[in-house]
Amino acid sequence: MEIKILGTGCSNCKKLEANAREAAKEFNGDVKITKVEDIKDIMKYGVMRTPAIVINEKVKMVGKVSGVDEIKKYINDEK
Template sequence: MEIKILGSGCVNCKKLEENAQKAIRELQVDSTIIKVQDIREIMKYGVMRTPAIVINEKVKMAGKVCTAEEIKRYIAEEQ
């Protein structure tokens, strides 16, 4: 499973990444987290507000920091 964190590297982006790592640990899912900071790459996903989380190339949430529990639900949708 591939999880992408889209954003500039701001505090909210870092918190979203931490929450994603926590969700992965708790679910014991084999996953890779990739940080995407290039604005052109981010815009390819149609994301206008960051941070955003993309799982298996599907935008799950943009413009807010998801909790680990929300991310767990998104991961379950993609399994």
Template structure:
């Protein structure tokens, strides 16, 4: 699984990255997690509000932080 956390480094972006890493570890998912902070790269995903989460090329979260349980459901 390829997971990208899109965000410029704000506290919400860092929270989403930590929650994502925790969920992947708890679920035992084999995933490559990348943090993308470059605004031009983020815009390639048509994301105008961060944080955002991209799973296998598909934007699944934009502009908010899902609950930990919702995040686990998205990833499993």
């Protein structure tokens, strides 16, 4: 499973990435996290507001910082 954190590097983007990494620990290495910072790549997902989370190429959340438990739910929904 792949999680992409979309964001240009703002503090909210960094916090979302940290939360995603914390959530991923529960899944024993079955989750790969990638940071997407290039605005052109972000726009390919139709995202106009960051941060955002993409799991298995599906946009799950846009424009806020999801907590660890919320991210775990997104991951479980994609299993």
